[in-house]
Amino acid sequence: MFTIGKLASQTSVSNDTLRYYEQEGLIEPAGKSPAGYRLYDEDSARRIRFIKHAQLCGFTLSEIRELLVLRVRDKACCGDVRTRAIEKKLQIESKICAMKAMSKALDQLIAECANEAQPVEECTIIAALERADIAPPVQ
Amino acid sequence: MFTIGKLASQTSVSNDTLRYYEQEGLIEPAGKSPAGYRLYDEDSARRIRFIKHAQLCGFTLSEIRELLVLRVRDKACCGDVRTRAIEKKLQIESKICAMKAMSKALDQLIAECANEAQPVEECTIIAALERADIAPPVQ
DNA sequence: CTTGACCTTGGAGTATACTCCATGGGGTAG
DNA sequence: CTACCCCATGGAGTATACTCCAAGGTCAAG
Structure with a gap:
């Protein structure tokens, strides 16, 4: 003790x-x-x-x-725990997906920004983030 | 309006x-x-x-x-903007890394607990979560 | 002109997960 | 006995991102 x-x-x-x-x-x-x-x-x-x-x-x-x-609790089965683990994994996977899309959009922005004269209005990250069809809600 | x-x-x-x-x-x-x-x-x-x-x-x-x-800001895409974009991307990559580690740890737990009818006393997820050797701290 | 939906501001409360602090008692070394 | 560190409790503070509330002004419909 x-x-x-x-x-x-x-x-x-x-x-x-x-x-x-x-x-x-x-x-x-x-x-x-x-x-x-x-x-x-x-x-x-x-x-x-x-x-x-x-x-x-x-x-x-x-x-x-x-x-x-x-x-x-002894009546509970391992399945209960497993279900929770699977749910949590799905949440995490979904977040990873959204962040990968974000990273990709940033890659594009960075690449296009490499040529100095690119106007900000055309930044792809902004376009990506303003679109309604990306990153399905994560919980 | x-x-x-x-x-x-x-x-x-x-x-x-x-x-x-x-x-x-x-x-x-x-x-x-x-x-x-x-x-x-x-x-x-x-x-x-x-x-x-x-x-x-x-x-x-x-x-x-x-x-x-x-x-x-910035009427033109300058180096400073690009730097900030790269910083953001690094942050995202680091977050993706952390979440992948979480996902991997969960995968391991879920895989070990394939038998759904197993009683909790033998639940491998719980056993795994009690072990000191999994999921090294991320971030 | 009154009703009711909508707007304003400022401030307090909620949830998560701690973190710090004041005040005071406990236990051991020298 | 005196340091000095450890422990106890209760309560406040932090950061993030809202969420709700009170008191009151605005505005279109009936």
């Missing part, structure tokens, strides 16, 4: 963030010292790693809270 | 959001009625579309403000 500072440095998260996660119902200390210090164990560290990795995968804290509920 | 409500419904943005964009220096009404009503034209609508599409591409409002400066 170790205190919050140890868990923080072990997981590269601040004490404040850990207390914030607790406040948000994402974690619970394994116990408390007589003085009221939060005490954590290896399972706490695993949980923090879970949260951090899920965040890197694009999950919000409230989505992660749901995943953590699934993780505990 | 039309009022804010018309522009709002035409662009599927709320009146409040339009006023907020004005406050943030993203748009300006084309004119004002004698009573002080904001009046907009087709160019305003194009500008809103520009903002919305750029947002879908992952730009923040302050980045969009910069893009709008590019769009309006």
Whole structure:
């Protein structure tokens, strides 16, 4: 059992963030010292790693809270978790698509700007961004 | 020339959001009625579309403000404009990279969890998210 | 002339995910 | 005993991007 500072440095998260996660119902200390210090164990560290990795995968804290509920609830199937992962992946893919279109438009703009006398009114990025038919809404 | 409500419904943005964009220096009404009503034209609508599409591409409002400066400033396409465009492209590429990493991490999780009927205690997504060796921090 | 939809401004509130701070107690080294 | 760092709580602040509200002016229809 170790205190919050140890868990923080072990997981590269601040004490404040850990207390914030607790406040948000994402974690619970394994116990408390007589003085009221939060005490954590290896399972706490695993949980923090879970949260951090899920965040890197694009999950919000409230989505992660749901995943953590699934993780505990024994009736839930892996499929529930998988469905959420697939949904999140689709969201991300859609965003990547939109950004690739943007990047392409910028490439074009940069190429055309290479010849100095190009008037701004003809910038392709602007044309691309003003068109109604690009980048389908991402959520 | 039309009022804010018309522009709002035409662009599927709320009146409040339009006023907020004005406050943030993203748009300006084309004119004002004698009573002080904001009046907009087709160019305003194009500008809103520009903002919305750029947002879908992952730009923040302050980045969009910069893009709008590019769009309006400079009668000729100068080296400075090109530099800004290249900077924006690098930002986008970096964002695409980050999102690809997220997508890849999710792919890995989804692939590992092929058996949908698996109970949560054996969910490989959760196991994977608890492992310390996946999805190195991006950005 | 009244109704009701629409507009104005300024300011406060929401959600996300922290981050910092003040105040005060806890625990150990010298 | 005194440093000195660690921990506790509660509350405020940050950034982004809205969203809502109150109080009041504008305007066309009936």
